[in-house]
Amino acid sequence: MQLYINGETRRVDQVSNVADLIAMLSLTGRRIAVEVNESIVPRTRHATTTLNEGDRVEIVHAIGGG
Amino acid sequence: MSIDSRWDTPLHIAGRTFTSRLLVGTGKYRDLEETGAAVAASGAEIVTVAVRRSNIGQNPDEPNLLDVISPERYTILPNTAGCYNARDAVRTCQLARELLDGHNLVKLEVLGNDHTLYPNVMETLSAARTLVEDGFDVMVYTSDDPIVAAELESIGCCAVMPLGSLIGSGHGLLNPHALSLIIDNARVPVLVDAGIGTPSDAAMAMELGCDGVLVNSAIAHARQPILMASAMKKAVEAGREARLAERMGRKTYAASPSSPTEGLITG
Numbered sequence: 613m614q615l616y617i618n619g620e621t622r623r624v625d626q627v628s629n630v631a632d633l634i635a636m637l638s639l640t641g642r643r644i645a646v647e648v649n650e651s652i653v654p655r656t657r658h659a660t661t662t663l664n665e666g667d668r669v670e671i672v673h674a675i676g677g678g
Numbered sequence: 679m680s681i682d683s684r685w686d687t688p689l690h691i692a693g694r695t696f697t698s699r700l701l702v703g704t705g706k707y708r709d710l711e712e713t714g715a716a717v718a719a720s721g722a723e724i725v726t727v728a729v730r731r732s733n734i735g736q737n738p739d740e741p742n743l744l745d746v747i748s749p750e751r752y753t754i755l756p757n758t759a760g761c762y763n764a765r766d767a768v769r770t771c772q773l774a775r776e777l778l779d780g781h782n783l784v785k786l787e788v789l790g791n792d793h794t795l796y797p798n799v800m801e802t803l804s805a806a807r808t809l810v811e812d813g814f815d816v817m818v819y820t821s822d823d824p825i826v827a828a829e830l831e832s833i834g835c836c837a838v839m840p841l842g843s844l845i846g847s848g849h850g851l852l853n854p855h856a857l858s859l860i861i862d863n864a865r866v867p868v869l870v871d872a873g874i875g876t877p878s879d880a881a882m883a884m885e886l887g888c889d890g891v892l893v894n895s896a897i898a899h900a901r902q903p904i905l906m907a908s909a910m911k912k913a914v915e916a917g918r919e920a921r922l923a924e925r926m927g928r929k930t931y932a933a934s935p936s937s938p939t940e941g942l943i944t945g
Contacts, residue, residue, distance in 0.1 A: 617734055618731040618732065618734055619731070620734070622734075637734055637735065639732065642732075642742065643742055643744045643745075643777060644732055644777065645729075645773045645774070645776035645777035646776075647769075647772075647773060650769065652772050652773065652775075652776050654776060655776070655779075670731065670773070671731065671732045671734065672729050672730060672731055672732060672773050672777065673729075673730065673732045673742060673743075673744075673777070674727040674728070674729060674742070674743050674744050674754070674756065674774075674777060675704075675727065675728050675729075675730050675743055676703070676704035676705040676706065676707060676713060676727065676728065676743060677703060677704060677705045677726060677727055677728025677729075677757050677759050677894075678703025678704070678705045678706075678726055678728075678757065678759065678845070678846075678892070678894030678895065
């Protein structure tokens with residue numbers, strides 16, 4: 613399946629939901645927030661939110677800023 | 679050390695109570711260790727962070743800012759820096775709320791262009807309306823226009839944060855009269871955000887009657903950030919105490935010596 617993750621095209625295999633994707637990216641347990649097609653996916657729904665071909669995923673975290 | 683409770687009351691923002699009136703940012707530091715040490719030295723309780731895309735596939739074990747500036751110890755204030763329209767700013771706030779487990783206090787800033795980082799007040803007003811409607815507590819970066827500040831307050835923003843001068847410029851308070859107009863009319867806290875270059879600027883803002891000051895570059899870009907963080911803390915306290923103490927009046931001609939004029943050995 614092809615996804616657009618943080619603005620970049622990426623092919624992923626064996627990923628069916630947001631939790632799978634986070635695990636594949638080694639981000640499980642990290643302080644992140646996820647948006648799919650411009651809708652927030654709450655942490656509690658990562659495992660039940662299915663990803664589909666062409667979905668636009670944003671994964672963000674906190675960095676230094678003023 | 680904080681100001682004696684005989685004289686001052688805590689800072690109240692959106693139902694939260696703070697002893698420190700210095701807010702600090704976490705940008706531009708050499709590393710996270712320096713960030714943590716400077717924030718600790720500043721005594722700040724409210725600390726701003728930015729929200730950015732995670733680096734996918736790069737250093738998953740990289741230390742995270744929120745491990746150093748923990749949400750358990752500090753009130754994290756996510757900003758919308760880098761947003762140039764209301765839509766992006768609202769989206770960033772929604773991501774921040776998810777990132778921080780439902781925490782709804784945000785610093786809204788919508789910029790006009792990248793060479794001045796001057797606020798775009800039209801987009802800021804639009805984003806503020808949407809965010810307040812969506813249940814956010816909005817601290818809002820704005821220009822020093824008192825009419826805009828009053829409008830942001832009437833929309834429901836919980837704090838108004840006019841610039842002293844351009845973000846990162848270190849020019850201090852270029853229009854203290856405009857800031858006074860905002861302070862005199864506001865019923866929500868007014869904090870100077872942007873432009874503070876040195877502790878005397880922060881003290882001046884507090885003497886003018888600001889409820890607080892937000893500083894980032896002036897600490898992070900000092901040669902010794904941790905020492906400057908400590909200096910800023912003292913300046914904000916000194917300025918606040920001076921405001922509460924109410925300064926002497928200015929005299930143009932009637933100079934009055936501090937030492938007695940009687941008993942002089944001359945004459």
